[in-house]
Amino acid sequence: MTRVPTESVIDLLAMLAYGEVLAFDRMAVDARLAPDLRRRALLSEAAGAEIAHYRRLVDRLEELGTDPEQAMAPFAGALEAYHDLTRPRDWPEAVVKAYVGDRLTDDFVRTVAGVLGRRDRELVSEVVQEGRYQRLAADELRALTADEQARSRLSMWARRLVGEAMAQAMRIATERPALTALVVAVNGDANGDQSAVQLLLRRLAQAHTQRMSEVGLNS
């Protein structure tokens, strides 16, 4: 028994699924920026985890009786725009991007998971759970931000990533009322859809500030 309409659940899973296939693609290419094979493998393996998650989400979409490709299509524009606007130029930027993207998605999913039925709640939680790669990325980030100049540059890059992510999130919120309904359900907010979305984005930004300081970046 789900507490939100199936349409909203499908939108959520489809957005996450398309996000995974794009993350796989971009991280696989960004891995080439690594200064050595150990680090290259690190990001490649993180990419491999994303595509494994994709499969689980798509299997669930099929189970819900929807065509995954059709369900994902509405999210292609916003998610591709995010990646096109945030191409890392070097290895530190690639690591920050992988870390920020994963953490933002995790925070968002944790926020909305509560209104999902047990089955989907467990699925999305497993898909975003903090894994070995995220810990390794955090370690790598702490090393990369040991130097003050690097920290300043990468902090700015992280802020830009969050800015672009928030802009695309707003676009999706406008275009996908079914997904916005899910955010509204989380807040139990009577003040309307847009304020619920604003509240969610504010919370995500706060969580992000915390995340950044953990790895030595200022936000």
Next chain:
Amino acid sequence: MTRVPTESVIDLLAMLAYGEVLAFDRMAVDARLAPDLRRRALLSEAAGAEIAHYRRLVDRLEELGTDPEQAMAPFAGALEAYHDLTRPRDWPEAVVKAYVGDRLTDDFVRTVAGVLGRRDRELVSEVVQEGRYQRLAADELRALTADEQARSRLSMWARRLVGEAMAQAMRIATERPALTALVVAVNGDANGDQSAVQLLLRRLAQAHTQRMSEVGLNS
């Protein structure tokens, strides 16, 4: 207890490991050639499987007390040359390449696995075992070769792939006596190293002919 020198085992695992990291990288990029998202995910997932295998091989190399990066370095030239010389131009070529590369590696590993100790025999067998992706690739190939003109073009492409693979295998055999020793051990051949290598390559070519006809390609 291994029946071949550790040096040979390290060479084998290192060659396979570097092959996996390159296969991951190239398949991830080739996936962009897919005509739709379902097929793109197919090759992306196959790439994900390769990088998971890489991790297992590297863990074992570390267990054997060697530096994985140093162990892999001697194979970079030949394996990268293979990929540089065989860039797929479209989706059918990408599928043929994924299939041929995986099958050739599998046949090679099956041939030499017998002289390894139990632990490494099991590891390499698991790493190359025919999985879901290979069956899907075989199905996709059969569909792609239904048309006579496509079959002719892709058969030629498959022959080129095998030719380049054999050329690089000869290069590795010349450069890596420890690995050649493993091939000699397989044959129990008293006629010398080069004839053992020739025999192995002949066998691989025969197995390949069989493989190709199974998916509608002529060799």
